Amino acid sequence: MSDTNQMPREEGIDHSLSLMREGYMYILNRRHSFNSDIFETRLLGKKAICMVGKEAAEVFYDTEKFKRKDAAPNRAVQTLFGKNGVQALDGQDHKHRKDMFMSIMSPEGIQNLTNITKIQWKTALNKWEQMDKVILYEEVKEIMCRTACQWAGVPLEEEDVKKMTKDLAAMFESPAAVGPNHWLGRNARNNVEKRIGELVDKVRNGELKPPEDTALHRFAWHRDQEGNLLATNTASVEVINILRPIVAIAIFINFTALAVHHYPEEREKLESSDEKYAQMFVQEVRRFYPFFPFVAALVKKDFIWNGYKFEEGTLTLLDLYGTNHDHEIWENPDVFSPDRFAKWEGSPFSFIPQGGGDYFMGHRCAGEWVTIEIMKVSLDFLAKRMEYEIPDQDLSYSLVSIPSIPHSKVVIKNVKRKV
Numbered sequence: 001m002s003d004t005n006q007m008p009r010e011e012g013i014d015h016s017l018s019l020m021r022e023g024y025m026y027i028l029n030r031r032h033s034f035n036s037d038i039f040e041t042r043l044l045g046k047k048a049i050c051m052v053g054k055e056a057a058e059v060f061y062d063t064e065k066f067k068r069k070d071a072a073p074n075r076a077v078q079t080l081f082g083k084n085g086v087q088a089l090d091g092q093d094h095k096h097r098k099d100m101f102m103s104i105m106s107p108e109g110i111q112n113l114t115n116i117t118k119i120q121w122k123t124a125l126n127k128w129e130q131m132d133k134v135i136l137y138e139e140v141k142e143i144m145c146r147t148a149c150q151w152a153g154v155p156l157e158e159e160d161v162k163k164m165t166k167d168l169a170a171m172f173e174s175p176a177a178v179g180p181n182h183w184l185g186r187n188a189r190n191n192v193e194k195r196i197g198e199l200v201d202k203v204r205n206g207e208l209k210p211p212e213d214t215a216l217h218r219f220a221w222h223r224d225q226e227g228n229l230l231a232t233n234t235a236s237v238e239v240i241n242i243l244r245p246i247v248a249i250a251i252f253i254n255f256t257a258l259a260v261h262h263y264p265e266e267r268e269k270l271e272s273s274d275e276k277y278a279q280m281f282v283q284e285v286r287r288f289y290p291f292f293p294f295v296a297a298l299v300k301k302d303f304i305w306n307g308y309k310f311e312e313g314t315l316t317l318l319d320l321y322g323t324n325h326d327h328e329i330w331e332n333p334d335v336f337s338p339d340r341f342a343k344w345e346g347s348p349f350s351f352i353p354q355g356g357g358d359y360f361m362g363h364r365c366a367g368e369w370v371t372i373e374i375m376k377v378s379l380d381f382l383a384k385r386m387e388y389e390i391p392d393q394d395l396s397y398s399l400v401s402i403p404s405i406p407h408s409k410v411v412i413k414n415v416k417r418k419v
């Protein structure tokens with residue numbers, strides 16, 4: 001008799017199209033129909049395993065069991081990630097490269113970033129006061145692009161801001177797109193990789209001297225375990241791994257504005273509360289709204305977990321959105337309630353909008369602290385430092401399109417600074 005069980009299995013030749021069609025709900029829908037936290041399916045022409053929940057996250061982030069090399073689909077490598085970046089490394093190579101990222105996430109580094117973000121918000125507010133209407137998503141991407149480049153030591157001329165913003169955004173707006181939008185993403189990545197690669201070369205030959213604590217300086221001079229500098233293109237990909245996701249915080253900021261609008265009682269609480277409540281609010285925005293749907297890895301070597309066999313090389317997806325909406329972890333997960341974070345136990349595997357596990361040893365997002373701080377600054381502006389109207393518009397958002405962005409991109413009018 002076999003000592004393993006057959007996983008619930010989705011029949012059929014390939015379900016990549018269903019994944020595209022159902023987006024954030026693909027894994028959750030099957031979780032309900034199979035009544036199981038794990039199931040087998042076929043994606044990109046191969047057997048794949050999908051998992052959701054805290055226990056699943058614990059095993060997914062066990063580096064003895066899963067690896068990242070070759071796990072990401074090519075369309076995501078060509079747009080979102082780039083080649084030879086930290087996301088696809090394993091073991092000591094990963095640890096060494098990840099330390100490079102974490103070295104710029106010091107308290108001083110993050111404080112510096114927070115200061116830059118505040119100044120950029122203030123400058124934008126001055127401009128918005130003169131504007132008839134503001135499309136918040138587009139404007140905040142620009143704020144974030146300026147912030148990201150300044151923090152990373154990347155020189156950005158005023159006339160290049162729009163193009164840089166557009167290119168960095170195309171990288172995260174396009175991975176799941178089909179047709180022209182997907183190609184826009186590839187093209188954008190090629191442009192920016194070339195541009196940042198030139199800057200890396202200039203740093204190395206002394207033509208450009210960014211401050212020492214910036215990503216451009218650190219990554220240009222980073223040495224691998226053999227003592228070699230990174231290939232120019234790899235250093236460029238890693239600097240973009242700082243710039244691109246900072247621009248992507250615009251998505252969370254857009255959802256922050258939506259939450260402030262949809263829950264007026266929360267806005268009142270925010271007006272009279274301290275930073276602790278702002279932190280809880282931001283955490284709830286990151287839990288509640290859809291952003292990064294799932295992460296992918298390959299089984300490193302055969303193992304058995306909960307009676308199920310995992311075979312070497314099998315593509316495995318961990319559902320981030322689903323875990324953040326898991327009834328076993330969260331009470332009324334589909335209710336927006338910042339207060340739940342007052343008593344949250346803090347497990348690295350239950351609340352995983354930016355991945356789970358350990359920052360240094362695993363692939364958890366290097367920019368999670370940065371994201372939280374930038375969101376807090378932005379929340380402070382949206383809830384306390386400015387007045388604005390939100391005219392009638394389509395504020396709904398999809399649970400299918402990845403990444404999900406409110407359809408109207410949140411239009412605001414009559415913006416005024418609060419004294």
Ligand code: HEM
Nearest residue numbers: 086087242245246248249292295354355362363365366367
């Ligand atoms: C905008 C909100 C963000 C979201 C939703 C997000 C989400 C994620 C997710 C899901 C991962 C993969 C975790 C895994 O593979 O297990 C990741 C990795 C990563 N993120 Fe973020 N992220 C965000 C912001 C940022 C920021 C602001 C930065 C940098 C300033 C950043 C830098 C990185 C890096 C370098 C990795 C690769 C880490 C590794 O492979 O070890 N992210 N992020």
